[in-house]
Amino acid sequence: MDRPVVQETADTVVPVPLVIAVTGHRDLVAAEIPALQRLAREFLESTRAKCGDTPVVVLTPLAEGAGQLVANEALGLGLQLIVPLPMPRDLYLEGFASDAGRQEFNRLVDHAEVFELPLAAGNIQAAIEQPGPARDKQYAQLGIYLCGHCHLLLAIWNGKQSDQLGGTAQVVHYHHTDFMPGMTSGRSRTRHLISDFESDLVYQIVCSREQPNGEPESGLKPLQSFYLTADTENPRTTESPRAYSLMFRRTCEFNRDMLRYKRQIVRHKSRLLADARNAQLSARALRIAALFRTADFLARHFQVRVDTMLRVTYSLAALMGLAFIVYADVNGFDYMIYAFLTLFAIGFGFYLIATKREWQRKYLDYRSLAEGLRVQFYWLVAGVTSGMTTQFAHDNFLQKQEVELGWIRNAMRVSTIRQGQDSAKHAAGDVKYVIDRWIGDPKRPNDSGQISYFKRHQDQKLLLHRITRTLGYTCLWAGIGVTLVLASFGDWLTEGSRTSLLVLMGVLPLVAAVREAYAHKKADKELIKQYRFMYRLFKNARMQVDAVKTDRERREVLHALGEAALDEHAEWILMHRERPLEHSWL
Numbered sequence: 029m030d031r032p033v034v035q036e037t038a039d040t041v042v043p044v045p046l047v048i049a050v051t052g053h054r055d056l057v058a059a060e061i062p063a064l065q066r067l068a069r070e071f072l073e074s075t076r077a078k079c080g081d082t083p084v085v086v087l088t089p090l091a092e093g094a095g096q097l098v099a100n101e102a103l104g105l106g107l108q109l110i111v112p113l114p115m116p117r118d119l120y121l122e123g124f125a126s127d128a129g130r131q132e133f134n135r136l137v138d139h140a141e142v143f144e145l146p147l148a149a150g151n152i153q154a155a156i157e158q159p160g161p162a163r164d165k166q167y168a169q170l171g172i173y174l175c176g177h178c179h180l181l182l183a184i185w186n187g188k189q190s191d192q193l194g195g196t197a198q199v200v201h202y203h204h205t206d207f208m209p210g211m212t213s214g215r216s217r218t219r220h221l222i223s224d225f226e227s228d229l230v231y232q233i234v235c236s237r238e239q240p241n242g243e244p245e246s247g248l249k250p251l252q253s254f255y256l257t258a259d260t261e262n263p264r265t266t267e268s269p270r271a272y273s274l275m276f277r278r279t280c281e282f283n284r285d286m287l288r289y290k291r292q293i294v295r296h297k298s299r300l301l302a303d304a305r306n307a308q309l310s311a312r313a314l315r316i317a318a319l320f321r322t323a324d325f326l327a328r329h330f331q332v333r334v335d336t337m338l339r340v341t342y343s344l345a346a347l348m349g350l351a352f353i354v355y356a357d358v359n360g361f362d363y364m365i366y367a368f369l370t371l372f373a374i375g376f377g378f379y380l381i382a383t384k385r386e387w388q389r390k391y392l393d394y395r396s397l398a399e400g401l402r403v404q405f406y407w408l409v410a411g412v413t414s415g416m417t418t419q420f421a422h423d424n425f426l427q428k429q430e431v432e433l434g435w436i437r438n439a440m441r442v443s444t445i446r447q448g449q450d451s452a453k454h455a456a457g458d459v460k461y462v463i464d465r466w467i468g469d470p471k472r473p474n475d476s477g478q479i480s481y482f483k484r485h486q487d488q489k490l491l492l493h494r495i496t497r498t499l500g501y502t503c504l505w506a507g508i509g510v511t512l513v514l515a516s517f518g519d520w521l522t523e524g525s526r527t528s529l530l531v532l533m534g535v536l537p538l539v540a541a542v543r544e545a546y547a548h549k550k551a552d553k554e555l556i557k558q559y560r561f562m563y564r565l566f567k568n569a570r571m572q573v574d575a576v577k578t579d580r581e582r583r584e585v586l587h588a589l590g591e592a593a594l595d596e597h598a599e600w601i602l603m604h605r606e607r608p609l610e611h612s613w614l
Contacts, residue, residue, distance in 0.1 A: 041290045041322060043283035044439045045085040045108075046276060048075065049174035051199045052094020052184030054125065055238040061097065063251050064184060067233050069101040071182065071253070076105065081287055082280045085110055087178055087445065089120075089170055090136050092129035094184035094196075094235075099136050109140035110445060114170035115156050115163070116144060123159070145173060148211075167194030168211050175203040177445045179276070179438050181230045183256075186237055187245035204228045204258040229272050230256040271434075278393065278435035285390065286322050289329065296325040299476060300405060303465050309409055309458075316405045316443050323398035330391035337382045338549060344375040346542045353534040358527055392601050397436045399597045402466075403590040404440055410462040412587045433601070459579045462586060467570045478593075479566045486559035489552055496547045503540035507533055549607055558600060565592055 056064065076084045086102040087110050088095045099109055113120050124130050147153065148169040155162035171194050175181060181203050183196060190197035193210060202208040234244050234252040244250055254264045255272075268276075286293065298321035304314050348371045355364035382388065407413075468477015510533045518526060547553070569589045573582045 040318060041286060041293050042318075043082055043286055044279055044319070045083045045442060046075070046079050046180070046279065047085045047087050047110075047178040047442050047445060048072070048180050048182050049178035050086060050088035050095050050098045050182050050184075051171065051174060051196050052091075052098075052182075053186065053196060053235060053237050054091055054093035054095075055242070056093045056097070056184070057236045057238050057242070057250075060235055060250055064094075064233060064235060065097060065101060067251065067253050068098050068182070068184070069105070071231055071233070072098075072101055072105055072107065075180075076107070078276070080280050080284070082276075082283045083108065085442075085445075087112065087174060089113060089174075090133050090140070092124055092126070092132075096129070096132050096136060097184070098182060099140075103136070103139055109136070111137060111140045111142040112170060112173055113142065113144045114166040117142075119157060119163075123163075145169060161193075164193040165211070168198070168208060170194065171199035172202060172208060172211060175199065177441055179229070179279075179442070180272075182233070183230050184233045184235050186235055186242065187232070187248045200230055200232075200256075203230055228258045229269070232256045275435040275438060279439060281390075282326070282394070282397075282435075282439065285326050285394075289326065292329075293322050293325045296321055298324055300324075300402065303476075304405070304409075307461055312444050313405060313409050316401055316408065319439070319443050320398055320401040320405060323394050323401060327391055327394035327398050330387050330394065333387045334382070334391050337378055337387065338546065341375045341378050342542055342546045342549075344371050344378075345545075346538060347371050348375075349538040349542070350535060353531055353538070357530045357534070388604075392604050393433070393436060396433070396597060396601045397439055400436060400440050400594065401443065403593055404443065406462045406466040407586065407590055408444065409458045410583055410586050411458065412583050412590065459582050459586070463570070463573050463582070466586075467566050467573070467589070470567050470570060477566070479563065479570065482559045482563035482566060486556060486563055489556045489559060492547070493552050493556060496543055496552065499543050500540045503536040507536040510536070551603055551607060554603055558596065562593070562596060565589070565596075 072084070072086075085108045086098060088099050090096055090099055090111050102109055121130050121133065124133065145166070147156070148165045151162050151165055156166055181200065183200050185196045185200060188197065189201070191209075192198065193208075198208055202212075206212065232252075232254060234248045234250055236242050236244060236250050244252075254266055255268055257263055257265075257269060259269070298317065301314075301317040301321045304317040309317075348368050351364045351368040351371065354361050355368065358364075464477070466477060468479040468481075470479050470483075472480070510529050514521075514526065514529055514533070521529070566589070569585055572585045576582055576585065
C-alpha cells in the first residue's frame, strides 16, 4: 500500500524521521533473492515497531539489485522513499544492466520523492556523460551523501573489501571511518579515530554476487544478518548496541513532545521562521527554520518548568531552614519539626516529578538542538559549506561530548535530507541577509542579531549577580550587627527580643546561602563570562565581515563564527549537565 508523502510547509510540525540509507550489490544471486527480501522486510518491520511515532524513511538511489529490493519492501510496509540521484536521470539509467531494471526504477520513482545531487567538486557535466573516473566520483559522492544523511546504513553486501570508488565496500568503509580515498581528507579520519562516533551503525545482510569469486568474505555465510559498527572489540551484534538504541529513543521522545504540544508550537512566534518566510528563502531553509521553531518552543517550555522547580524547591529549602531554627531556638514551637518534614516531603516530591519526566535533560537537549539548527540555517542561507556539499555541514557539533547527545546531530543531519534544486537560490545577496539577521549591528541596540542578544543577556546576568552579591553582603553585615547587639546588650533585652534576634541571626546567613546556592545552580557567574565572550565574538565577526571585500571572505568569517558558536554551546550544555537537579539542597 502506498503511503502519501507529507507536503511540508513552514507551518508544518513534522516529526524527525529515522532515516535508513541503502547500499548494496547490483548483481544478486537469483536463488537468494526471496530470502533477502524476507530479511530486509523483517528488519524494516522491527525498526518501525521500535520507533513508535517516529516515521521511518528509506533513502535509496534505486539501483538495480539491493536498492530496488529494499525499496519494494519499504513501499509494501507503507514507508516513505526518498531517492537521491548521483547524476541526471537519463545518464543514471544508462548504467543499468537491463531493461527490466530500468522499468523497475521508473515504476518505483512514481512512489518516491526524487532529486538530483549537484556535480562533485572538480567535475563538469561533459565529463560524467561517459563511464569513467568522473562518473565514479558522482557515485562516490552519492555514497557520502547517503552516509551523511542517515541514522543507519542497510548494506546488502558480501563483506569483501574493494578499491572501486563509490562501491558498496567503500561506502560501508566511509560510514565507519568518515574517510573515502580521493573524496575526503585524512583530517576527518584522524578526528574519527579519537572520538565516539554515533553515525557509523550498519545493518549488514550477507549476500553472494552473480560473478566469479562472488561468494561472501571468509567467515561469513549467505543470509547472515547483524549490526556492524566500528567498535574493534565487538563489531558484530545481533541486537542494536545500547548507545544507538538510546539515541533513537531520544529522537522518539522529542517527536512525542512535538506531537503533544503541536498546537502551541504552531502558534509559537519564532523570529527565525518569520524572517525566513518574509525573505522567501528556499524550501530547505524553511524546513530547518520550522524545526528550529519546534526545538525552541520545547526548550523554552521545559526551561520554564526547570526554573519554576528550582525557585519552588530553593524557597522550600529556606522555609525548612527557618522552621528548624525556630524549632531549635524558640520554646513552644515544637510542631515546627513537622513543618520541616512536610516541607521536605513537598520538595522531594517536586524533585521526583522533575527527574522522572527529565525536564532538565530535555531543556538542555532541545536548546542545544535549536542552537545547532540556528547555525545550520544561517550557513545554508549564506552558502557556507565544510567542503563536502553533500555531507552534514557542521560534523563537529557535540562530537567530543557524550555519545548520548548524538541524537541531536542526527536530527540536524536529516533536516536537510531533501536537497532538491533549491541550492541555486542561495545567491550572494543572502550573505548580507545572514550578516544582518544572525550577527546584527552593535550600533543598533534593539537589533535582532546575536550581538544584541548576548549584550542584553550579559547585562541581565550581571544585574542578578549584583543582587546576589549585595544580598550576601547585606546579610553578612546585618548578621554581624545582630551579633554585636546580643553581645553588648543581651543582658538588658527581654527574653522575646533576645529570641527574635537569635532567630534573625540564623535566618540572615540562611537567606544568603540559599540565594548563593540558587545562583550557583543557575551558573550565573559562568554565564556572564560566556555571554561576554560571545558578545565580543559576534562583535568582532561583524567588524571582520564589514572589513573584507568579497562574499567568499565573508563566508569564511561566517564559517569560523558558526564553529565557534557551536563549540561554545557544547561547553554550555556540559556546564549545565554538571549541575543536575538534586535533592541535596534540602
